[in-house]
Amino acid sequence: MTTPTHIGDGLLARLPALVPALASAHRVAIVTDANLERHGHLEAACRGFAHRPTCMVLPPGESTKTRDTWARVTDTLLHAGFGRDSALVALGGGMIGDLTGFVAATFQRGIPFVQVPTTLLAMVDAAHGGKTGVDTTHGKNLVGAFHEPAAVIVDLDTWATLPDAERRAGMAEVIKHGVVADADYFARVAEMLPPSRTPFALDAVVRGSIHIKSTIVAQDAREAGVRKVLNFGHTIGHAIEQRAAYQLAHGDCVAIGMVVETRIAVALGLCAPDVLPTLVDTITRAWLPTRVPATIETAAIVAATATDKKARAGRVEYALPRAIGAMAGAERQYGIPVDDDIVRAAIDASR
Ligand SMILES: NC(=O)c1ccc[n+]([C@@H]2O[C@H](COP(=O)([O-])OP(=O)(O)OC[C@H]3O[C@@H](n4cnc5c(N)ncnc54)[C@H](O)[C@@H]3O)[C@@H](O)[C@H]2O)c1
Ligand SMILES: [Zn+2]
Numbered sequence: 001m002t003t004p005t006h007i008g009d010g011l012l013a014r015l016p017a018l019v020p021a022l023a024s025a026h027r028v029a030i031v032t033d034a035n036l037e038r039h040g041h042l043e044a045a046c047r048g049f050a051h052r053p054t055c056m057v058l059p060p061g062e063s064t065k066t067r068d069t070w071a072r073v074t075d076t077l078l079h080a081g082f083g084r085d086s087a088l089v090a091l092g093g094g095m096i097g098d099l100t101g102f103v104a105a106t107f108q109r110g111i112p113f114v115q116v117p118t119t120l121l122a123m124v125d126a127a128h129g130g131k132t133g134v135d136t137t138h139g140k141n142l143v144g145a146f147h148e149p150a151a152v153i154v155d156l157d158t159w160a161t162l163p164d165a166e167r168r169a170g171m172a173e174v175i176k177h178g179v180v181a182d183a184d185y186f187a188r189v190a191e192m193l194p195p196s197r198t199p200f201a202l203d204a205v206v207r208g209s210i211h212i213k214s215t216i217v218a219q220d221a222r223e224a225g226v227r228k229v230l231n232f233g234h235t236i237g238h239a240i241e242q243r244a245a246y247q248l249a250h251g252d253c254v255a256i257g258m259v260v261e262t263r264i265a266v267a268l269g270l271c272a273p274d275v276l277p278t279l280v281d282t283i284t285r286a287w288l289p290t291r292v293p294a295t296i297e298t299a300a301i302v303a304a305t306a307t308d309k310k311a312r313a314g315r316v317e318y319a320l321p322r323a324i325g326a327m328a329g330a331e332r333q334y335g336i337p338v339d340d341d342i343v344r345a346a347i348d349a350s351r
Contacts, residue, residue, distance in 0.1 A: 101132030120170025169251030183325030
């Protein structure tokens with residue numbers, strides 16, 4: 001079953017009208033962060049409810065996505081007498097979506113929640129597919145659950161207040177969607193860049209990317225096969241992110257990761273060499289980086305890939321492109337084991 005998804009302007013004020021689970025819930029709580037409140041989006045979301053929902057405003061930033069916050073939000077709900085007949089609204093970026101989804105997954109063994117993504121990354125990626133969770137000191141997203149939202153509501157009006165850095169970060173995932181699944185979409189996105197352009201065809205980007213992600217997730221919800229293609233750029237990307245102590249933006253790391261991993265695919269003879277300049281050009285026009293930072297050693301990145309979730313029995317597995325719009329390795333569930341020396345050479349060539 002596909003999750004009901006609504007995309008358009010002014011949808012925040014229509015939340016209960018759009019989502020039956022919210023209209024029928026006895027109690028509703030909106031979880032958000034201080035930036036959304038500051039920009040008036042929380043107020044807009046409350047407007048559609050006959051009775052004002054309970055609102056929880058958390059500090060912005062990844063450091064809020066913890067078990068402590070999960071406990072605090074859960075305790076607030078219990079204290080306020082929320083029961084099984086309640087529903088949650090996650091109003092914000094991926095941090096709020098992941099955290100609120102995990103509270104919803106576990107509160108009284110699971111209550112409905114609605115994703116209302118307000119960053120480009122969350123609109124096109126994090127809000128879809130049912131992955132929820134929190135970070136621990138051992139790494140990101142290590143505690144969580146699959147919990148499909150009752151609906152995803154994308155209010156395009158929230159884009160107006162989104163800082164350029166966040167627009168850029170989301171474009172890395174949009175470009176990824178084009179590479180893994182759809183050459184026409186990739187070309188259309190490339191024409192729209194940079195993401196500061198007015199008018200930027202946000203509606204087309206959100207619809208195109210959601211279509212690609214949800215089609216892939218519908219085939220493989222638990223990431224046993226084809227969903228792995230969505231990891232393109234992320235094995236190297238996560239390793240760089242970790243070695244940079246999370247001081248670099250996820251989108252920047254994924255952009256560099258896509259370049260390095262495409263180099264790996266070319267070195268293995270899986271991918272035509274001309275894919276690389278096309279990808280580098282598009283990433284650059286999205287204001288994203290394409291070079292591995294000089295401060296991070298190659299050996300450190302390679303070592304970090306081995307601790308990635310995708311490492312299996314010695315050799316790390318990668319999702320690698322065959323062309324723009326198609327991934328290699330269908331016959332092995334899209335996980336291609338690669339020797340460390342090939343990875344090292346691809347990193348060195350990307351400096
Ligand atoms: N569940 C999944 O499948 C999945 C997929 C990808 C990423 N994620 C997770 O998503 C998180 C990253 O998401 P993110 O990049 O959206 O980060 P985020 O939620 O931290 O948002 C980034 C910043 O933008 C601000 N913001 C959000 N919407 C705004 C708006 N409309 N106007 C002005 N400011 C706004 C936030 O306050 C925050 O400061 C990570 O925790 C990552 O693990 C999850
Ligand atoms: Zn990502």
